[in-house]
Amino acid sequence: MKYSKATNYALHTMLYLVSAAPNKPIGVQLLAERQGVSPTYLSKILTKLVKADLIESASGANGGYRLKRKQEEISFLDIIHAIEGTASLFDCTLNHSSKCLIQQEMVEAERQMEQYLQNKKMSELAGKMTVD
Amino acid sequence: MKYSKATNYALHTMLYLVSAAPNKPIGVQLLAERQGVSPTYLSKILTKLVKADLIESASGANGGYRLKRKQEEISFLDIIHAIEGTASLFDCTLNHSSKCLIQQEMVEAERQMEQYLQNKKMSELAGKMTVD
DNA sequence: TCAATCAAAGACTTTATTAATCTATAATAG
DNA sequence: CTATTATAGATTAATAAAGTCTTTGATTGA
Ligand code: SF4
Ligand code: SF4
DSSP states (O other): OOOOOHHHEEEEHHHHHTSTTTTSOOHHHHHHHHOOOOOHHHHHHHHHHTTTSSSOOOOOOOOEEEESSSSSOOHHHHHHHHHHHHHOSSOOSSOOOOOOHHHHHHHHHHHHHHHHHHBGGGTTTTTTTOOO | OOHHHHHHHOOOOOOOHHHHHHSSOOOOOHHHHHHTOOOOHHHHHHHHHHHHSSSEOSSSOOEEEESSSOGOOBBBBHHHHHHHOSSOOOSOOOOOOOTTTHHHHHHHHHHHHHHHHHHEEEEGGGTSOOOO
Protein backbone atom coordinates (compact mmCIF):
# COMPACT_ATOMS: atom_id res chain seq x y z
CA MET A 1 0.00 0.00 0.00
CA LYS A 2 1.48 3.27 -1.17
CA TYR A 3 0.35 6.67 -2.22
CA SER A 4 0.57 6.89 -5.99
CA LYS A 5 3.19 8.96 -7.72
CA ALA A 6 0.34 11.05 -9.02
CA THR A 7 -0.38 12.19 -5.49
CA ASN A 8 3.23 13.11 -5.08
CA TYR A 9 3.13 15.19 -8.25
CA ALA A 10 -0.09 16.84 -7.17
CA LEU A 11 1.30 17.85 -3.79
CA HIS A 12 4.45 19.28 -5.31
CA THR A 13 2.53 21.16 -7.94
CA MET A 14 0.26 22.67 -5.33
CA LEU A 15 3.26 23.66 -3.26
CA TYR A 16 4.68 25.39 -6.27
CA LEU A 17 1.45 27.20 -7.09
CA VAL A 18 1.17 28.33 -3.51
CA SER A 19 4.57 29.93 -3.58
CA ALA A 20 3.99 31.53 -6.98
CA ALA A 21 2.41 34.87 -7.76
CA PRO A 22 -1.30 34.26 -7.32
CA ASN A 23 -2.60 35.97 -10.42
CA LYS A 24 -0.26 34.75 -13.11
CA PRO A 25 -1.32 31.36 -14.39
CA ILE A 26 1.51 28.88 -14.74
CA GLY A 27 1.64 26.48 -17.67
CA VAL A 28 1.88 22.74 -17.29
CA GLN A 29 5.07 22.82 -19.31
CA LEU A 30 6.94 24.62 -16.57
CA LEU A 31 5.38 22.63 -13.76
CA ALA A 32 6.28 19.38 -15.46
CA GLU A 33 9.87 20.39 -16.12
CA ARG A 34 10.50 21.09 -12.47
CA GLN A 35 9.33 17.67 -11.48
CA GLY A 36 10.87 15.72 -14.31
CA VAL A 37 7.59 14.36 -15.57
CA SER A 38 5.95 14.65 -18.95
CA PRO A 39 3.57 17.56 -19.49
CA THR A 40 0.80 15.41 -20.89
CA TYR A 41 0.84 13.14 -17.90
CA LEU A 42 0.96 15.94 -15.37
CA SER A 43 -1.84 17.54 -17.30
CA LYS A 44 -4.29 14.78 -16.44
CA ILE A 45 -3.36 15.01 -12.81
CA LEU A 46 -3.94 18.73 -12.81
CA THR A 47 -7.29 18.25 -14.48
CA LYS A 48 -8.32 16.25 -11.45
CA LEU A 49 -7.32 19.13 -9.21
CA VAL A 50 -9.38 21.44 -11.38
CA LYS A 51 -12.41 19.19 -11.07
CA ALA A 52 -11.93 19.15 -7.33
CA ASP A 53 -12.06 22.92 -7.42
CA LEU A 54 -8.63 23.38 -5.92
CA ILE A 55 -7.14 25.15 -8.91
CA GLU A 56 -8.51 26.71 -12.05
CA SER A 57 -7.25 26.61 -15.57
CA ALA A 58 -7.15 29.04 -18.46
CA SER A 59 -6.73 27.96 -22.04
CA GLY A 60 -4.94 29.85 -24.73
CA ALA A 61 -1.88 32.03 -24.76
CA ASN A 62 -0.68 33.05 -21.30
CA GLY A 63 -2.99 30.47 -19.86
CA GLY A 64 -2.17 27.86 -17.29
CA TYR A 65 -3.14 27.00 -13.76
CA ARG A 66 -3.55 28.97 -10.57
CA LEU A 67 -5.06 28.44 -7.16
CA LYS A 68 -8.78 28.76 -6.95
CA ARG A 69 -9.02 28.99 -3.18
CA LYS A 70 -7.00 30.68 -0.49
CA GLN A 71 -4.01 28.79 0.79
CA GLU A 72 -5.56 28.36 4.18
CA GLU A 73 -8.58 26.74 2.61
CA ILE A 74 -6.73 23.97 0.85
CA SER A 75 -5.77 20.99 2.92
CA PHE A 76 -3.47 18.07 2.24
CA LEU A 77 -6.53 15.87 2.41
CA ASP A 78 -8.27 17.85 -0.33
CA ILE A 79 -5.36 17.19 -2.65
CA ILE A 80 -5.05 13.54 -1.75
CA HIS A 81 -8.74 12.91 -2.15
CA ALA A 82 -8.75 14.64 -5.51
CA ILE A 83 -6.17 12.18 -6.79
CA GLU A 84 -6.74 8.98 -4.87
CA GLY A 85 -10.48 9.19 -4.50
CA THR A 86 -12.37 8.94 -1.25
CA ALA A 87 -13.03 5.23 -0.98
CA SER A 88 -12.00 3.48 2.20
CA LEU A 89 -8.53 1.95 2.30
CA PHE A 90 -9.90 -1.27 3.64
CA ASP A 91 -12.43 -2.99 1.53
CA CYS A 92 -14.15 -6.04 2.71
CA THR A 93 -16.16 -7.10 -0.29
CA LEU A 94 -18.62 -9.07 1.78
CA ASN A 95 -19.72 -6.39 4.17
CA HIS A 96 -22.25 -8.53 5.96
CA SER A 97 -22.75 -6.71 9.16
CA SER A 98 -22.77 -3.08 10.13
CA LYS A 99 -21.50 -4.23 13.46
CA CYS A 100 -18.36 -5.77 12.06
CA LEU A 101 -15.60 -4.63 14.37
CA ILE A 102 -12.77 -5.26 11.94
CA GLN A 103 -14.24 -2.87 9.46
CA GLN A 104 -15.19 -0.34 12.10
CA GLU A 105 -11.70 -0.18 13.48
CA MET A 106 -10.02 0.02 10.13
CA VAL A 107 -12.26 2.85 9.08
CA GLU A 108 -11.75 4.69 12.33
CA ALA A 109 -7.98 4.36 12.03
CA GLU A 110 -8.14 5.85 8.59
CA ARG A 111 -10.27 8.66 9.92
CA GLN A 112 -7.52 9.54 12.37
CA MET A 113 -5.08 9.99 9.54
CA GLU A 114 -7.53 11.96 7.45
CA GLN A 115 -8.34 14.25 10.31
CA TYR A 116 -4.70 15.14 10.63
CA LEU A 117 -4.39 15.75 6.90
CA GLN A 118 -7.49 17.88 6.84
CA ASN A 119 -6.03 20.21 9.41
CA LYS A 120 -2.84 20.69 7.47
CA LYS A 121 -3.36 23.53 5.05
CA MET A 122 -1.19 24.71 2.23
CA SER A 123 -0.67 28.00 4.03
CA GLU A 124 1.57 26.20 6.49
CA LEU A 125 3.99 25.36 3.74
CA ALA A 126 4.07 28.73 2.08
CA GLY A 127 7.38 30.46 2.65
CA LYS A 128 8.65 27.77 4.96
CA MET A 129 9.85 25.63 2.09
CA THR A 130 11.55 26.15 -1.20
CA VAL A 131 10.45 24.16 -4.14
CA ASP A 132 13.19 22.60 -6.13
CA MET B 1 -4.16 3.19 -2.44
CA LYS B 2 -5.73 0.18 -0.79
CA TYR B 3 -4.87 -2.43 1.74
CA SER B 4 -4.09 -5.64 -0.08
CA LYS B 5 -6.44 -8.59 -0.01
CA ALA B 6 -3.67 -10.44 1.76
CA THR B 7 -4.09 -8.12 4.72
CA ASN B 8 -7.78 -8.82 4.71
CA TYR B 9 -7.14 -12.56 4.77
CA ALA B 10 -4.60 -12.16 7.54
CA LEU B 11 -6.97 -10.19 9.73
CA HIS B 12 -9.77 -12.68 9.26
CA THR B 13 -7.51 -15.61 9.92
CA MET B 14 -6.27 -14.04 13.12
CA LEU B 15 -9.82 -13.34 14.19
CA TYR B 16 -10.61 -16.96 13.65
CA LEU B 17 -7.58 -18.19 15.55
CA VAL B 18 -8.45 -15.89 18.42
CA SER B 19 -11.89 -17.36 18.75
CA ALA B 20 -10.64 -20.94 18.43
CA ALA B 21 -9.43 -23.22 21.18
CA PRO B 22 -5.92 -22.00 21.90
CA ASN B 23 -4.11 -25.31 22.03
CA LYS B 24 -5.44 -27.12 19.04
CA PRO B 25 -3.60 -26.09 15.88
CA ILE B 26 -5.82 -25.38 12.91
CA GLY B 27 -4.81 -26.40 9.44
CA VAL B 28 -4.59 -24.03 6.52
CA GLN B 29 -7.11 -26.15 4.65
CA LEU B 30 -9.89 -25.23 7.02
CA LEU B 31 -8.88 -21.61 7.31
CA ALA B 32 -8.79 -21.26 3.55
CA GLU B 33 -12.17 -22.87 3.03
CA ARG B 34 -13.87 -20.40 5.33
CA GLN B 35 -12.51 -17.46 3.41
CA GLY B 36 -12.94 -18.86 -0.06
CA VAL B 37 -9.29 -18.65 -0.91
CA SER B 38 -6.83 -21.31 -2.02
CA PRO B 39 -4.85 -23.07 0.70
CA THR B 40 -1.52 -22.57 -1.00
CA TYR B 41 -2.02 -18.87 -1.29
CA LEU B 42 -3.23 -18.44 2.26
CA SER B 43 -0.28 -20.51 3.31
CA LYS B 44 2.20 -17.89 2.16
CA ILE B 45 0.31 -15.23 4.00
CA LEU B 46 0.32 -17.28 7.17
CA THR B 47 4.02 -17.86 6.83
CA LYS B 48 4.48 -14.11 7.06
CA LEU B 49 2.50 -14.09 10.27
CA VAL B 50 4.71 -16.86 11.58
CA LYS B 51 7.84 -14.90 10.73
CA ALA B 52 6.38 -11.92 12.52
CA ASP B 53 5.99 -14.12 15.56
CA LEU B 54 2.26 -13.64 15.78
CA ILE B 55 1.37 -17.29 15.27
CA GLU B 56 3.29 -20.52 15.28
CA SER B 57 3.06 -23.51 13.04
CA ALA B 58 3.38 -27.24 13.50
CA SER B 59 4.09 -29.61 10.66
CA GLY B 60 2.81 -33.12 10.31
CA ALA B 61 -0.39 -34.82 11.28
CA ASN B 62 -2.59 -32.75 13.59
CA GLY B 63 -0.40 -29.80 12.83
CA GLY B 64 -1.48 -26.36 11.77
CA TYR B 65 -1.40 -22.85 13.18
CA ARG B 66 -2.14 -21.32 16.53
CA LEU B 67 -1.55 -18.04 18.29
CA LYS B 68 1.89 -17.51 19.66
CA ARG B 69 1.08 -14.55 21.86
CA LYS B 70 -1.78 -13.60 24.08
CA GLN B 71 -4.73 -11.92 22.40
CA GLU B 72 -4.11 -8.70 24.25
CA GLU B 73 -0.56 -8.61 22.94
CA ILE B 74 -1.46 -8.75 19.26
CA SER B 75 -2.49 -5.49 17.67
CA PHE B 76 -4.08 -4.73 14.33
CA LEU B 77 -0.91 -2.92 13.46
CA ASP B 78 1.20 -6.00 14.11
CA ILE B 79 -0.83 -7.92 11.58
CA ILE B 80 -0.84 -5.17 9.01
CA HIS B 81 2.87 -4.62 9.29
CA ALA B 82 3.53 -8.32 8.94
CA ILE B 83 1.77 -8.33 5.59
CA GLU B 84 2.26 -4.87 4.14
CA GLY B 85 5.70 -4.17 5.51
CA THR B 86 6.66 -1.13 7.50
CA ALA B 87 7.74 1.29 4.80
CA SER B 88 6.18 4.71 4.72
CA LEU B 89 3.06 5.18 2.61
CA PHE B 90 4.46 8.28 1.06
CA ASP B 91 7.69 7.90 -0.75
CA CYS B 92 9.45 10.83 -2.16
CA THR B 93 12.33 9.27 -4.04
CA LEU B 94 14.39 12.43 -3.92
CA ASN B 95 14.41 13.03 -0.20
CA HIS B 96 16.65 16.05 -0.33
CA SER B 97 15.99 17.68 2.95
CA SER B 98 15.23 16.41 6.40
CA LYS B 99 13.31 19.62 6.84
CA CYS B 100 10.88 18.89 4.03
CA LEU B 101 7.48 19.71 5.42
CA ILE B 102 5.53 17.70 2.90
CA GLN B 103 7.26 14.53 3.94
CA GLN B 104 7.09 15.38 7.62
CA GLU B 105 3.37 15.93 7.54
CA MET B 106 2.65 12.84 5.50
CA VAL B 107 4.66 10.71 7.87
CA GLU B 108 3.04 12.24 10.91
CA ALA B 109 -0.43 11.64 9.48
CA GLU B 110 0.43 8.02 8.95
CA ARG B 111 1.71 7.83 12.49
CA GLN B 112 -1.70 8.92 13.73
CA MET B 113 -3.33 6.02 11.97
CA GLU B 114 -0.72 3.56 13.16
CA GLN B 115 -1.05 4.71 16.72
CA TYR B 116 -4.72 3.92 16.64
CA LEU B 117 -4.11 0.52 15.11
CA GLN B 118 -1.45 -0.29 17.64
CA ASN B 119 -3.88 0.27 20.47
CA LYS B 120 -6.46 -2.05 18.99
CA LYS B 121 -5.72 -5.56 20.18
CA MET B 122 -7.21 -8.83 19.09
CA SER B 123 -8.65 -9.30 22.56
CA GLU B 124 -11.18 -6.60 21.78
CA LEU B 125 -12.64 -8.70 19.02
CA ALA B 126 -12.77 -11.97 20.88
CA GLY B 127 -16.30 -12.98 21.66
CA LYS B 128 -17.75 -9.75 20.33
CA MET B 129 -17.83 -11.03 16.81
CA THR B 130 -18.65 -14.22 15.08
CA VAL B 131 -16.51 -15.34 12.23
CA ASP B 132 -18.36 -16.44 9.18
C1' DT C 1 10.01 -47.99 9.19
C1' DC C 2 6.74 -46.08 6.33
C1' DA C 3 2.80 -43.83 4.74
C1' DA C 4 -0.19 -40.09 5.48
C1' DT C 5 -0.46 -35.30 6.78
C1' DC C 6 0.80 -30.84 7.05
C1' DA C 7 3.83 -26.39 6.46
C1' DA C 8 7.60 -23.80 3.73
C1' DA C 9 9.69 -22.34 -0.30
C1' DG C 10 10.41 -21.03 -4.95
C1' DA C 11 9.35 -20.64 -9.67
C1' DC C 12 5.88 -19.35 -12.42
C1' DT C 13 1.42 -17.36 -14.50
C1' DT C 14 -2.32 -14.44 -14.52
C1' DT C 15 -4.73 -10.34 -13.49
C1' DA C 16 -5.14 -5.60 -11.99
C1' DT C 17 -3.40 -1.16 -11.28
C1' DT C 18 -0.46 2.62 -12.10
C1' DA C 19 2.33 5.23 -15.04
C1' DA C 20 3.05 7.16 -19.21
C1' DT C 21 2.54 8.22 -24.28
C1' DC C 22 0.17 9.73 -28.38
C1' DT C 23 -3.20 12.03 -30.90
C1' DA C 24 -7.05 14.71 -31.65
C1' DT C 25 -10.17 18.42 -30.06
C1' DA C 26 -11.48 22.77 -27.85
C1' DA C 27 -10.69 27.33 -25.93
C1' DT C 28 -8.46 31.89 -26.01
C1' DA C 29 -5.26 35.77 -26.48
C1' DG C 30 -3.22 38.71 -29.57
C1' DC D 1 -6.23 33.58 -38.28
C1' DT D 2 -2.55 31.46 -35.74
C1' DA D 3 0.13 30.32 -31.97
C1' DT D 4 -0.60 28.69 -27.43
C1' DT D 5 -2.48 26.23 -23.98
C1' DA D 6 -5.80 22.94 -21.63
C1' DT D 7 -8.97 18.62 -22.07
C1' DA D 8 -10.19 14.11 -23.48
C1' DG D 9 -9.77 9.47 -24.97
C1' DA D 10 -7.43 5.66 -26.69
C1' DT D 11 -3.51 3.06 -26.23
C1' DT D 12 0.81 1.06 -24.46
C1' DA D 13 4.26 -0.04 -21.02
C1' DA D 14 5.72 -1.02 -16.46
C1' DT D 15 4.90 -2.58 -11.94
C1' DA D 16 2.62 -4.80 -8.34
C1' DA D 17 -0.78 -7.97 -6.43
C1' DA D 18 -3.06 -12.28 -6.62
C1' DG D 19 -2.99 -16.77 -7.38
C1' DT D 20 -1.19 -21.55 -9.07
C1' DC D 21 1.93 -25.48 -9.26
C1' DT D 22 5.43 -28.31 -7.69
C1' DT D 23 9.01 -29.77 -4.68
C1' DT D 24 10.98 -30.26 -0.19
C1' DG D 25 11.03 -30.98 4.71
C1' DA D 26 9.03 -31.94 9.23
C1' DT D 27 6.03 -34.73 12.23
C1' DT D 28 2.96 -38.12 13.65
C1' DG D 29 1.15 -42.40 14.49
C1' DA D 30 0.15 -47.01 12.63
S1 SF4 E 1 -16.12 -9.91 9.18
FE1 SF4 E 1 -16.25 -7.70 8.73
S2 SF4 E 1 -14.47 -7.28 7.47
FE2 SF4 E 1 -14.79 -9.49 7.44
S3 SF4 E 1 -16.04 -9.87 5.63
FE3 SF4 E 1 -17.46 -9.66 7.39
S4 SF4 E 1 -18.02 -7.48 7.36
FE4 SF4 E 1 -16.19 -7.67 6.08
S1 SF4 F 1 10.14 18.55 -1.41
FE1 SF4 F 1 10.07 16.98 0.18
S2 SF4 F 1 8.67 15.44 -0.60
FE2 SF4 F 1 9.27 16.71 -2.32
S3 SF4 F 1 11.01 15.65 -3.24
FE3 SF4 F 1 11.86 17.16 -1.80
S4 SF4 F 1 12.09 15.99 0.13
FE4 SF4 F 1 10.71 14.79 -1.18
